[in-house]
């Protein structure tokens with residue numbers, strides 16, 4: 001167990017009221033989970049201010065409090081640690097609490113609107129195939145080598161994140177690959193971590209509900225690279241308009257990947273079909289099982305990171321050619337009866353939906369029709385709703401707009417906002433069916449003919465549908481299989 005003064009040794013600005021040598025048994029950010037001898041961290045959140053729960057936390061046994069504003073009553077038995085930014089201080093303290101686990105691993109983070117899960121999952125699989133014990137932190141799941149730990153966020157909070165990294169180091173992992181969401185940068189979930197490398201995939205429309213403006217969203221992602229140390233590598237997609245901006249102020253070594261221009265990792269697509277991507281990367285021709293230009297970018301990022309981590313180029317490419325898609329990312333199911341093709345994909349942003357539909361249109365054969373079933377999540381960026389409906393209509397023969405995770409919003413209201421994006425010329429080919437299961441069944445049974453392609457977008461690997469705070473079992477793949485009678 002560590003003392004408060006040990007945990008705060010790296011904090012520049014702090015005011016300690018009470019015994020600085022008090023032992024801290026745990027760091028807790030939710031008053032409802034406080035245990036005896038723990039430190040309660042009062043965070044100013046998006047819904048409530050954690051400072052309102054300080055008294056409750058002390059009643060439940062917290063013996064130290066991390067806060068920005070000192071409460072009026074300060075029991076003598078409790079030590080108060082006052083800092084300018086509690087979330088930032090927590091980042092550093094969580095690292096100290098778990099003995100700086102990120103320093104014991106080669107930790108690589110990726111940020112960007114799309115492609116994070118795909119890239120970290122494949123990097124994790126690649127490095128395991130290369131013979132290393134590895135850790136994974138992703139939207140789909142966390143992993144300590146073979147052990148799967150369910151994931152609640154794309155990037156966990158600072159305490160859980162350091163705890164996971166410590167378990168990875170303890171288990172003998174040498175590498176860890178993690179997603180860095182823009183929320184996690186702003187909320188200091190990653191502050192204090194020691195990264196070996198940082199990757200940028202792309203930035204397009206998402207999360208404006210949280211960041212307010214696109215500029216703030218860019219700044220959030222850039223914050224990750226601004227904080228990288230000199231010893232780290234930064235690897236950016238230079239074909240993205242903001243790929244250069246991301247690295248403007250980084251101290252890390254600058255590396256780029258591109259399909260269009262000279263770069264550290266230069267790639268070229270030779271062919272892209274239902275059978276995979278044939279590419280030239282770094283002057284080597286190689287076949288990959290993944291499909292689509294967007295995956296060509298993910299593959300270049302993976303290759304670049306592996307080489308920057310010191311791996312042999314030929315060995316890397318050989319292992320990469322065997323990699324398969326991440327769960328819920330362009331996963332295909334074919335009906336045994338009439339060869340209808342179901343594609344389950346996590347496209348939940350305009351850019352992702354456009355990429356996936358363009359890829360489908362590019363690889364489809366003969367007179368296959370494309371039928372898209374898509375919805376938008378509740379309590380998330382509402383401005384993407386009409387745009388996604390418009391993209392679905394423009395790139396599909398038939399469309400069903402349906403629910404994603406309505407969360408606490410009225411699904412009919414979300415669908416009404418999506419409906420506004422349907423071009424009038426496409427009214428006839430578009431249906432609105434609120435019940436997602438009904439929508440998928442109808443797309444297969446009534447809209448699709450033998451051989452047609454049905455894209456079910458937005459939920460990918462998710463095995464639930466969140467309605468008013470309750471997660472009900474729901475799996476797009478299961479429902480497609482049921483509709484196909486497989």
Ligand SMILES: CC(=O)N[C@H]1[C@@H](OP(=O)(O)OP(=O)(O)OC[C@H]2O[C@@H](n3ccc(=O)[nH]c3=O)[C@H](O)[C@@H]2O)O[C@H](CO)[C@@H](O)[C@@H]1O[C@H](C)C(=O)N[C@@H](C)C(=O)N[C@H](CCC(=O)O)C(=O)O
Nearest residue numbers: 029030031043045046047048050053153154155157181183
């Ligand atoms: C918008 C957002 O990022 N929310 C996260 C944030 O919650 P918050 O700021 O809203 O917290 P709050 O409810 O206002 O409470 C403030 C503080 O008071 C505490 N509290 C609250 C009530 C109480 O009785 N006692 C108490 O101590 C809370 O524990 C918290 O520390 O901090 C919480 C603790 O870390 C997170 O669980 C929560 O994630 C929510 C569930 C969420 O949905 N987050 C999504 C948007 C998210 O983080 N997504 C990103 C990216 C997604 C992507 O990949 O595109 C992710 O990394 O997952």
Ligand SMILES: Nc1ncnc2c1ncn2[C@@H]1O[C@H](COP(=O)(O)OP(=O)(O)OP(=O)(O)O)[C@@H](O)[C@H]1O
Nearest residue numbers: 113114115116117118139294329345346347352356
């Ligand atoms: N490099 C890419 N560029 C654009 N779109 C992509 C890219 N990679 C994947 N996609 C599309 O975006 C979807 C989400 O991909 P992925 O889950 O890898 O992204 P993510 O960044 O982890 O998303 P999230 O922010 O939800 O965690 C995929 O299902 C696919 O449709």
Ligand SMILES: N[C@H](CCC[C@H](N)C(=O)O)C(=O)O
Nearest residue numbers: 348376377380404405458459
């Ligand atoms: N990590 C993303 C996932 C969105 C997935 C989509 N199915 C939705 O519910 O909107 C988010 O939390 O915004």
Ligand SMILES: [Mg+2]
Nearest residue numbers: 116117139154
């Ligand atoms: Mg993800």
